Amino acid sequence: MPILQKCTQLPKEAADPQWVTVDADGQIVGRLATGIAMVLMGKHKPSYTPHVDNGDYVVVTNVERVAFGGKKMEHESIANFSKKWLQKEYDRYSGYPGGRTVESAERLHARKPEMILHEAVRRMLPKNKLGRQMIKKLKLVVGPDHGHQAQQPGEFPGYLMPSRTR
Secondary structure, three states, rough: OOOOOOOOOOOOOHOOEEEEEOOOOOOOOHHHHHHHHHHOOOOOOOOOOOOOOOOOOEEEEEHHHOEOOOOOOOOOOOOOOOHHHHEEEEEOOOOOOOOEEEEEEEHHHHOOOOHHHHHHHHHHOOOOOOHHHOOOOOOEEEOOOOOOOOOOOOOOOHOOOOOOOO
C-alpha cells in the first residue's frame, strides 16, 4: 500500500506576492499573455491554490511594441505590424441600445496601446471576483521605463517566456 502524502492548502494570509518585470518588445500578444496570466494566478509556484490569490505582480514595459502573428506589413506608426492588426476586432458596449462599438486592433493601438495586452490577459484569468483581483496586479507601461523600482522587481520566469520568433 502506497504512503499518502498530506496535501496543504495555502491560506490567503500566507501569500507572499513578488514583483517581476517583462519586456514586451516584439513578443506575440497571445503567447506573452499566457505566461503573464500564469504568473498572475500563481500557477508557477509550488504553493498554488485555486481559491487563493497567490500570484505575483507583473510589470510589462514596451507594451506599444507587441506583435500579432501573420504576414508582416509596413506601417508608419506601429512597429511589428502585420495583416492581423487589421483583422483583429475589439468590442465595447456602453449599456445602451445600439451602444456596441467595434474597432480594429490598429485603431485601438492608436487610442490606447496598453489595452491590447490587457484584454488578452484579462480573458485568460478566471471570470469571478478572484480574476478581477488578479488583473489589478498587472501594470502595463508604454515605453521602457516604469515607476516600480522601489518594489525591486525580479526577472520574469524564463520558462514562461515565449521564444522570440521575429
